[in-house]
Amino acid sequence: MYKDINLHGPAHRELAMPNGNVHVFANEQIFYDIEYKAFEMADNNLRIPRSVHMGYTPDVHVGKGTCIGTTAVWKAKDGFISPSIVGVDIGCGMRLHMTSLHKEDIKDKSLKRKLIQAIEKFVPTSERTTTRYEDIDLEKVVKYGLDGLPNKYITGERDLSHVESHRFDFYPFHLDAIPAKVWRQAHGQIGTLGGGNHFIEIQAIEINDDNREVAEQWGLFDGQVVVMIHSGSRAWGAGLGREYTRIFKEAMEKWGISNPDKDLMYAPINSHEGQTYKALMYSALNFAVANRHMLAYGVHQGFKEVFGDDFEFPVLYDLMHNYAVEEPHRNQVMMVHRKGATLALPAGHYLNVPAYKETGHPALIPGSMGTASYIMLGQESGIKNFYSICHGAGRPRSRSATKQIVSVKQVEESMGVGTDDEILVNHRDLTHLVDESAFAYKDVDQIIDSVVGAGLATVVAKSRPLAVVKGV
Template structure:
């Protein structure tokens, strides 16, 4: 992101990021080997480089501790200045400032720097996967798409018949550009943006594409979403038991801890197929391909 301003990133955030670049992280972050088991839209799948039976790797990781620290630092600043701008919020997590204010510009510059760090992080993870596949199976991996979510971007959208510049903050959402959008590269202009929607380590994931006329500023869900807290999930199954269940389904699982695996049990997530069907029915996206897990690495 060209508007990144590293000067707005604190020394503490830099320190946290230095030791974590090239790492997955914990929680719902993962590297998953998947197989394409169904194609819904053949022209779009072909444009994305996807075909039935193909093996893919999906990575979910971001700006790690650096991004978390950037958020913490700038939320504190915004909490202090909100009274100056006449802003009241019901929860400190909603702390904010006008986009054009010094505090708003500082945050956007730091957040863009975190997004660039996240992209570098995923590039390293992708390169590690490429080297393993090249060594073990003698085949190369080609990139389908790389995109950040939990990100605010200045974009132009039509509101009440008028084009307006908006700050679109996608939290728990991801961008889904429609066919013909000017920000798409030429090879995707006719089909729209690839949208990567993970399910859980025991359920399918989806590749979608954006659609014209989206009522959500060219956005859709970015995953199944949790149905249980991590504490509830850990109480419902033991990590070793879950690993045995998944391996009985021919899904190989590797995790940093058994507790971490239990917290991410498939039962802790909503039905991703129902979530995607709802998003598609709401005019936010359309299905291109479904992928099923073969092997999962949890940080």
């Protein structure tokens, strides 16, 4: 499929495809395990005219139309936008909250179970359960993000300043294009977890000595209990993703545009379809950041029930990994698509939010259920992938294939079931979590080794799971 390999470093290869070049950021072990289909998909994506850049992070794996783990860039003035290169769960991302607890403080299993149960009281984890927050106006949330939430849910300036963005602006008249079905399905979903790979995880921090000063500036310490949250825009983003995949397909047929991949949809940014999708995608980003905020609010209520009303729960950072956004690069505005890719800006970069201008912001990389997650810091040389790193470990195979080859006993062993160090989970039956176990994902340590080896980011801290809340 590729004609040539230009090796830029131990974990950065540039492959010459028939229709353009793709940069692959992966160490040797990860690179040679990437499935062939991923390179076919890269070439199909590169058929989209006027591509500025396409890169694969080490967690890359086949998705619908575009691989998860893709960074794809066009000039905003004459480029393209694609719902396939954003993904259906628009705005899906990570959030991390800090506590003053040390892991020894919650070593007792009964205390961790009590904490899980308290969290589930305040966070709906069933797909059939709607939000507890009936005073939240869905229209205000999708228009204004965190600014659309009632004031009582915003506990201080930190809530608005320690996020990649607390509000994405667009012309509200675009909301007239939203089908009534999407409004109906999304109503009542703010503050709900969702299923699949979404989770709330209680973790313990191990600081990397090379970045200890940065970690301490951020408020991290060894053994610290933190909470990582992974969720997105729920039915709002999913409905928009499906609707505009259909609309883009019809537009491409009308314009006579074709691609070998029937699931890859795209349109000029300046077209009516492109402008409408961009605006509605921003509405989903607003939904997603508000949803994670309210999930964290619910988790905080659970901690307060166990540890008292004075329990503090400051946010470290909130960021996304399924979106397209206009960013200034190379002295012009670019439309940067990140599908399963995380922004990781270095210290001093002008795109950093003010709270992290000096150090660079935390980039949150989850592992699989039962393995470590990472808090990273972007490097200057990350510009070679438009400051994008991985968003997780990535899947080596499909969910169904994992279920066929992995047993529940293996999952139990990976979670340390029955031992003093057991990673507790809210599910009584692990049968439903086989496709979310450590065996369902690539080796996260190799993924991180690739990111560091490529010069995209460094490790600030590693966090080990103590307890997990998953959707049911």
